[in-house]
Amino acid sequence: MTLDSQTAPADDLLERFRAGQRTALARAISIVENTRPGFERVLHALHADMGRAHRIGVTGPPGAGKSTLTSKLALELRKRDERIGIVAVDPSSPFTGGALLGDRIRMTNISTDPGIFIRSMATRGHLGGLATTTKEVADLIDAYGYDRVVLETVGVGQSELEIARTADTSVVVLVPESGDSIQAMKAGLMEVADVFVINKADRPGADRLAQELEVMLHMRLGEMPRNAGHHGVSLKSVQKAAREGVQAKAEQTGDWAIPVLKTTAQSGEGIDELARTLDRHRVYLEDSGELSRRRQARLAERVRAVVERRLQRLAWEKGPGEEILSGSLRALEAGEVSPYAVADRIVKELGVQPR
Numbered sequence: 001m002t003l004d005s006q007t008a009p010a011d012d013l014l015e016r017f018r019a020g021q022r023t024a025l026a027r028a029i030s031i032v033e034n035t036r037p038g039f040e041r042v043l044h045a046l047h048a049d050m051g052r053a054h055r056i057g058v059t060g061p062p063g064a065g066k067s068t069l070t071s072k073l074a075l076e077l078r079k080r081d082e083r084i085g086i087v088a089v090d091p092s093s094p095f096t097g098g099a100l101l102g103d104r105i106r107m108t109n110i111s112t113d114p115g116i117f118i119r120s121m122a123t124r125g126h127l128g129g130l131a132t133t134t135k136e137v138a139d140l141i142d143a144y145g146y147d148r149v150v151l152e153t154v155g156v157g158q159s160e161l162e163i164a165r166t167a168d169t170s171v172v173v174l175v176p177e178s179g180d181s182i183q184a185m186k187a188g189l190m191e192v193a194d195v196f197v198i199n200k201a202d203r204p205g206a207d208r209l210a211q212e213l214e215v216m217l218h219m220r221l222g223e224m225p226r227n228a229g230h231h232g233v234s235l236k237s238v239q240k241a242a243r244e245g246v247q248a249k250a251e252q253t254g255d256w257a258i259p260v261l262k263t264t265a266q267s268g269e270g271i272d273e274l275a276r277t278l279d280r281h282r283v284y285l286e287d288s289g290e291l292s293r294r295r296q297a298r299l300a301e302r303v304r305a306v307v308e309r310r311l312q313r314l315a316w317e318k319g320p321g322e323e324i325l326s327g328s329l330r331a332l333e334a335g336e337v338s339p340y341a342v343a344d345r346i347v348k349e350l351g352v353q354p355r
């Protein structure tokens with residue numbers, strides 16, 4: 001099958017990509033990232049090679065330690081000889097800066113190890129297509145043959161949450177000082193988490209946050225923990241009841257009981273347990289059929305996004321959309337035409353019947 005809407009990609013690039021040349025991966029990524037002519041053709045040609053990697057979203061507030069945690073996780077997975085790609089969408093804390101600059105040795109390890117590939121995405125202030133582009137970059141790393149692809153995003157904003165939502169496994173990183181669990185819920189983080197990680201467990205408040213989260217997770221299942229309303233019942237005992245309740249319910253229904261882990265990414269504490277939890281979740285996804293459900297949802301969403309991207313290009317870049325729009329501004333302001341009539345004209349230019 002061919003795609004006729006675009007120019008042919010360099011076959012040479014695909015050949016080098018398939019031969020496992022890292023420079024070809026980097027090149028393919030920059031073609032996709034910059035939506036260069038033929039970028040969709042590259043993705044199309046490599047589609048059959050995608051779908052093997054375990055996609056892990058790591059999201060949470062800025063400064064929570066996501067990059068530190070991700071690099072420690074990468075090192076942990078390297079011990080088993082797995083190959084890990086990391087895509088970081090976090091302009092405020094680039095992967096090459098912040099936490100990692102201070103640790104030259106670890107940084108050198110990570111950046112010279114061919115089993116670890118790190119790409120920081122430039123957002124350039126246009127967030128519109130970012131979510132799709134980021135996932136397409138993850139696709140390339142998957143097609144290249146990495147075992148895991150970690151997508152690091154700041155857990156605020158629609159695009160970022162969408163990226164987390166479409167991973168196979170979503171890890172939500174919170175820290176004691178990031179406020180309480182209510183805030184996480186408000187930000188929509190509760191809804192995307194498959195695993196909660198409370199990082200900076202070396203700081204005060206980590207236990208309390210873990211307790212709150214477990215109680216909230218339990219309440220979401222529609223039950224109050226036993227004794228929750230009694231006087232003199234400690235949060236700790238409510239937490240224990242909540243955890244047991246969540247686990248019992250999960251066992252009954254074959255569902256996944258969302259774990260609340262504690263880590264100290266800086267020292268590496270808890271990272272091995274995180275790696276084991278990710279493995280467990282991957283097994284759960286496969287056994288329950290949830291992996292296939294999630295992947296189908298992701299692919300359906302991709303088709304929609306690509307259609308929208310193409311229509312948008314047709315309307316605003318290839319067609320006379322901008323011209324019609326700028327030529328209508330005075331009439332619009334004067335009330336002589338409505339925005340709907342102008343939109344009708346632009347849509348008509350696409351060869352589509354307006355509403």
Ligand SMILES: Nc1nc2c(ncn2[C@@H]2O[C@H](COP(=O)(O)OP(=O)(O)O)[C@@H](O)[C@H]2O)c(=O)[nH]1
Nearest residue numbers: 062063064065066067068093099200264265266
């Ligand atoms: N105390 C403490 N600091 C940490 C821990 N993990 C990361 N940090 C620090 O938190 C800051 C932000 O880390 P970073 O990984 O860039 O956070 P990100 O913005 O979520 O990616 C850095 O100064 C890290 O050294 C931890 O477990 N404990």
Ligand SMILES: [Mg+2]
Nearest residue numbers: 066067090093
């Ligand atoms: Mg970061």
